[in-house]
Amino acid sequence: MKKESNGHCTKTQCMNKGGTDICLCPLDGVIHIIGKKWALLIISIVGNRKKLRFNEIKELLGDISPKTLTDRLKELETLGLIQREAFSEIPPRVEYSLTKDGIEVRDAMIPLMEWICKKEDQNNL
Amino acid sequence: MKKESNGHCTKTQCMNKGGTDICLCPLDGVIHIIGKKWALLIISIVGNRKKLRFNEIKELLGDISPKTLTDRLKELETLGLIQREAFSEIPPRVEYSLTKDGIEVRDAMIPLMEWICKKEDQNNL
DNA sequence: CCGAATCCGTAAAGATACTG
DNA sequence: CAGTATCTTTACGGATTCGG
Secondary structure, three states, X not given: OOOOOOOOOOOOOEEEEOOEEEEOOOOOOOHHHHOXXXXXXXXXXXXXXXXXXXXXXXXXXXXXXXXXXXXXXXXXXXXXXXXXXXXXXXXXXXXXXXXXXXXXXXXXXXXXXXXXXXXXXXXXX | OXXXXXXXXXXXXXXXXXXXXXXXXXXXXXXXXXXXXXHHHHHHHHHHHOOEEHHHHHHHHOOOOHHHHHHHHHHHHHHOOEEEEEEOOOOOEEEXXXXXHHHHHHHHHHHHHHHHHXXXXXXXX
8 A cells, every 4th residue: 555656645645554654645536526515425325225316315414405416426426436327217216326436435434434423422412 | 323212313324334223313513524625634644743733734735725724724623623732932833733533533534545545546557 | 934814706515496 | 206507605715914
């Protein structure tokens, strides 16, 4: 996971975990998509249910506008984290699910979500 | 980590990890701060270096505006993730570091950062 | 000088109504 | 049902200014 020689880590934005340097240089990449509002939650929720329709995601998130949800889903689809499957029916049906990469991201963010939940628990005592 | 009875999980926004439900209800809480632009990167970078000054963070992030950095630092300070220590010197000096909670968050996001780095590596082959 | 605060223009997000 | 279109509101970015 060292990347000293490929031109990305000249700013040495690395974290040290037990002596192993972990590069976090992707400043202009993935993190600015998944760091956007709602993105992490969408990945979580879609991952939970395996398959979800547009309005189901919307209901689960609670306060997101359809426009923002559309934007986020498109971005995540472009990133290759979410898969969109449309059925030519009436009424129309579109199902969203995580791709292989999306599942990896979801797994990777579980510790973060767990911490958040723990924190909320403390605050709600 | 079950929260079915406290009114938070009525929407059952839970993820299933090996049979254990993990609640991710904090829709209006922590995630909408740390999910903001730059927030995760700030936590990472400050965590890497233990102590950083305003302009050092700015340099490391590269393209952030001073205003946005100030905003984010204040939010993270309010959240209790980042500690601000100002010295009454000339020229002035302000040092930022992670709190105990901030360190926990940083540790929790390591898997996510690792995934991102792996992904960037693949794309840069 | 450093760490912001201010001002202002642009971009992203939200609310609501509406369409294929 | 699954989005668009449109409009308003909020967040972000860039330059400049300011207090210590």
